[in-house]
Amino acid sequence: MSQPVLRLNGISKHFDMTKALSDMSITLMPGEVHAIVGENGAGKSTMIKIMTGIHQPTSGTIDVDGKARSISGPQAARDAGIAAIYQEPMVFPDLDVAENIFISDNSSGLLVRPAALRNRARALIERIGIKLDPSRIASGLTLAEQQTVEIARALSQDVRVLIMDEPTASLSAHEATLLRKIAKTLAGEGVAVVYISHRLEEIFEISDRVTVIRDGNHISTKLIEDVTSDGMITEMVGREVGNYFAKAAGTATNEIILEVRNLTLDGVFENISFDLHRGEVLCMAGLVGARRTDLALALFGVTPPTSGTIKYKGETTHFTTPRVAIEAGIAYVSEDRRKFGLAMPMAIKSNISLATLSDFLSPLGLLKHAREDKIAHHFTDRLNIRAPDVDTPVSMLSGGNQQKVMLAKWLNLNPELLIFDEPTRGIDIGAKAEVHDLIRTFVADGGAALVVSSDLPEVLAMGDRIFVMREGHQMGILDTANATQETVMILATGQLQEAV
Amino acid sequence: MKAALNRLQSWEGFLLCALIFIIFMNANLSPQFLSFSNQINLFQLSIEKVIVALVMTFVIINAEIDLSVGSMMGLSACAFGWMVQGGLPAGLVIVICLGIGIAGGALNGWFIAKVGLPSLVVTLATLIGFRGLARVLVEDRGINDFPEWFDALGQQGFIGSVPFALFAFVILFVALYIILQRSGFGRKTYVIGTNRNVADFAGINTGRHKMIIFIASGLVSAFAGLLYAARVGAVRGDVALGFELDIITIVLLGGVSIFGGSGTLVGTLLAILIVLNLRNGMALVNITGHIQTGVIGLLLIGSVIAPRIDLTRLWRRPSGDNS
Numbered sequence: 076m077s078q079p080v081l082r083l084n085g086i087s088k089h090f091d092m093t094k095a096l097s098d099m100s101i102t103l104m105p106g107e108v109h110a111i112v113g114e115n116g117a118g119k120s121t122m123i124k125i126m127t128g129i130h131q132p133t134s135g136t137i138d139v140d141g142k143a144r145s146i147s148g149p150q151a152a153r154d155a156g157i158a159a160i161y162q163e164p165m166v167f168p169d170l171d172v173a174e175n176i177f178i179s180d181n182s183s184g185l186l187v188r189p190a191a192l193r194n195r196a197r198a199l200i201e202r203i204g205i206k207l208d209p210s211r212i213a214s215g216l217t218l219a220e221q222q223t224v225e226i227a228r229a230l231s232q233d234v235r236v237l238i239m240d241e242p243t244a245s246l247s248a249h250e251a252t253l254l255r256k257i258a259k260t261l262a263g264e265g266v267a268v269v270y271i272s273h274r275l276e277e278i279f280e281i282s283d284r285v286t287v288i289r290d291g292n293h294i295s296t297k298l299i300e301d302v303t304s305d306g307m308i309t310e311m312v313g314r315e316v317g318n319y320f321a322k323a324a325g326t327a328t329n330e331i332i333l334e335v336r337n338l339t340l341d342g343v344f345e346n347i348s349f350d351l352h353r354g355e356v357l358c359m360a361g362l363v364g365a366r367r368t369d370l371a372l373a374l375f376g377v378t379p380p381t382s383g384t385i386k387y388k389g390e391t392t393h394f395t396t397p398r399v400a401i402e403a404g405i406a407y408v409s410e411d412r413r414k415f416g417l418a419m420p421m422a423i424k425s426n427i428s429l430a431t432l433s434d435f436l437s438p439l440g441l442l443k444h445a446r447e448d449k450i451a452h453h454f455t456d457r458l459n460i461r462a463p464d465v466d467t468p469v470s471m472l473s474g475g476n477q478q479k480v481m482l483a484k485w486l487n488l489n490p491e492l493l494i495f496d497e498p499t500r501g502i503d504i505g506a507k508a509e510v511h512d513l514i515r516t517f518v519a520d521g522g523a524a525l526v527v528s529s530d531l532p533e534v535l536a537m538g539d540r541i542f543v544m545r546e547g548h549q550m551g552i553l554d555t556a557n558a559t560q561e562t563v564m565i566l567a568t569g570q571l572q573e574a575v
Numbered sequence: 576m577k578a579a580l581n582r583l584q585s586w587e588g589f590l591l592c593a594l595i596f597i598i599f600m601n602a603n604l605s606p607q608f609l610s611f612s613n614q615i616n617l618f619q620l621s622i623e624k625v626i627v628a629l630v631m632t633f634v635i636i637n638a639e640i641d642l643s644v645g646s647m648m649g650l651s652a653c654a655f656g657w658m659v660q661g662g663l664p665a666g667l668v669i670v671i672c673l674g675i676g677i678a679g680g681a682l683n684g685w686f687i688a689k690v691g692l693p694s695l696v697v698t699l700a701t702l703i704g705f706r707g708l709a710r711v712l713v714e715d716r717g718i719n720d721f722p723e724w725f726d727a728l729g730q731q732g733f734i735g736s737v738p739f740a741l742f743a744f745v746i747l748f749v750a751l752y753i754i755l756q757r758s759g760f761g762r763k764t765y766v767i768g769t770n771r772n773v774a775d776f777a778g779i780n781t782g783r784h785k786m787i788i789f790i791a792s793g794l795v796s797a798f799a800g801l802l803y804a805a806r807v808g809a810v811r812g813d814v815a816l817g818f819e820l821d822i823i824t825i826v827l828l829g830g831v832s833i834f835g836g837s838g839t840l841v842g843t844l845l846a847i848l849i850v851l852n853l854r855n856g857m858a859l860v861n862i863t864g865h866i867q868t869g870v871i872g873l874l875l876i877g878s879v880i881a882p883r884i885d886l887t888r889l890w891r892r893p894s895g896d897n898s
Contacts, residue, residue: 430777
């Protein structure tokens with residue numbers, strides 16, 4: 076058996092009072108894809124930061140090629156052949172692909188010959204097995220292409236351990252497949268790939284071994300053949316999560332709450348037509364660039380459509396601003412919490428009351444603080460939001476809890492139509508199941524939900540019907556009962572255009 | 576108790592300590608410092624600026640800036656002199672001048688909130704425009720033949736020896752404090768300043784909100800310009816020239832973030848008291864005006880740097896975990 080390329084021995088890491096990692100041991104073999112799973116806050120990122128030299132362990136040792144070695148900083152990690160790529164790639168937007176790949180390469184001296192650089196870049200890109208012109212400017216690349224640039228950069232430095240931290244979280248299914256293929260290819264060349272993901276089906280697809288960590292502790296490391304999905308989840312959360320991705324019972328009624336006909340926003344999407352029933356969850360599937368979010372924003376009044384009709388509760392309406400849509404009982408939970416969803420530095424309670432501020436005002440316009448506290452406590456209990464108190468700034472919460480605060484803000488409006496954009500992106504499995512439950516409860520109580528999601532298992536489990544878009548066009552509406560990941564993908568990639 | 580301690584560790588707590596220190600030093604330097612007349616005098620010399628600083632707090636928390644306040648003060652004062660000299664009754668002229676303030680603020684607000692131009696550019700333009708208008712109205716001559724009651728309002732005690740402007744300041748502070756820290760309007764001011772997109776997506780009419788704030792800024796500036804005319808008893812084209820910088824300095828010193836979304840009116844009030852007492856104290860020991868200005872400048876730099884230094888870490892070192 077060959078020698079491990081990297082080994083952590085009993086690594087602990089403390090930050091002031093909190094233990095982020097305790098007695099963590101893990102062994103990485105050359106040529107394996109080693110998945111690391113755990114809920115948010117389990118210690119995955121701390122571990123990566125120790126491997127890449129950003130943090131120093133409080134105790135414990137690190138072996139590289141069987142010899143003890145300290146990774147004192149990012150440069151030392153690079154020297155040891157350890158590189159990481161993240162969900163948000165770090166590229167220099169004004170440089171081209173080749174320059175980005177060789178950004179920290181000093182061997183060519185002061186004078187850079189662009190042609191030579193591009194040839195070397197092309198060789199690396201071919202080794203990964205994709206098509207990408209080395210002379211393209213990075214700002215024009217898709218997220219997936221930027222990630223391949225980062226992988227090529229790592230390869231240019233003779234990488235031996237490549238850490239991929241949730242690389243597919245923001246990618247469309249097609250791009251994600253490509254990326255997983257790259258990870259496999261690299262492992263085939265003898266690189267140890269550390270693969271971190273919340274998507275379990277990915278892990279079963281590509282990994283050789285799986286390590287589960289929870290609360291900073293090593294729980295298990297097993298060969299993938301010896302692992303079941305349920306067993307892994309139980310180890311991750313430390314309890315049974317029975318309803319994860321269980322197929323929900325349909326509660327759809329015959330009453331049409333939203334009727335969209337030939338909706339068009341010039342240059343963005345065209346001829347979109349669908350009905351949404353009370354009690355129904357309609358999922359919108361598609362690849363990145365399918366314009367699903369643009370459609371959602373048009374329905375919410377942010378960018379009103381140029382033509383077509385929207386009938387809401389039987390009446391033709393024109394939502395010209397979000398305010399009009401909100402007054403009609405429509406809520407939009409944005410995919411981008413930071414930009415559109417939450418006032419990050421402000422308290423949980425101030426965020427929850429935000430969309431319904433007039434309910435919290437006395438006739439003189441003064442804030443009713445007691446009522447604000449009460450409502451905030453009501454939602455932290457009901458949605459199981461874990462926070463020290465309701466005055467805590469939302470920026471201090473984990474992604475899943477932030478997501479629930481955002482949801483609380485809109486539930487307090489008592490909306491009839493909830494538009495939910497990527498409800499579970501980047502949140503852990505426990506929180507995912509809770510969010511799914513909340514959406515199902517919401518529609519069972521007489522609401523209707525439009526859910527934009529790139530997570531196909533989620534779409535199949537949660538939706539009553541699936542609306543598939545591709546590049547601004549409606550590709551078809553599927554009944555979840557007889558849809559599979561494959562049938563959705565065939566529509567989303569445009570291999571078949573089905574009659575509506 | 577713990578909450579009180581936390582509050583002391585905030586920027587306001589630091590300002591309060593600094594203020595107490597300055598007052599203590601001043602009182603030791605001069606026996607007259609704590610006298611009632613000196614305390615009123617100290618306010619009276621900068622009263623117009625500190626009044627405008629109150630409304631500037633709203634503007635900056637809203638993540639905007641209004642550079643035109645000094646020019647608006649000048650325009651209002653000059654328009655007053657010009658019209659009174661032309662024979663209009665002073666009472667009517669006051670109303671017209673406040674109207675000019677509203678119109679000027681609405682002009683700023685329209686370009687910023689409706690057209691979407693950056694407030695830095697818009698109010699820089701109106702800073703020049705309003706000032707130009709003021710100079711056109713009174714040219715180079717001073718105007719000083721105001722009605723007696725008007726001069727008296729600015730120069731004598733209104734109730735006892737407390738002047739009218741100080742009353743106006745106190746009333747305005749209380750009203751604006753309730754609006755900013757206790758009302759829905761205040762909450763919206765913070766949210767819009769923190770992240771305008773989030774406010775828009777929550778259905779808040781952010782354009783109208785900004786419009787209201789810029790109109791208020793224009794109105795209060797015009798009012799302050801009239802107070803200046805009454806106190807000095809004369810106006811010229813350069814009335815309140817450059818005041819906007821002193822006003823913005825006070826607000827930033829008070830802990831209001833130039834990026835919007837944070838700060839309080841109490842912070843602004845403490846900064847006002849610090850600046851006034853510091854200048855007064857330095858004057859008592861014969862430090863010249865230019866050096867005084869330099870000291871205030873240093874204070875401002877300190878106030879911008881301080882939030883980047885984690886004071887709590889410095890203070891908690893002895894009990895902390897050294898890992």
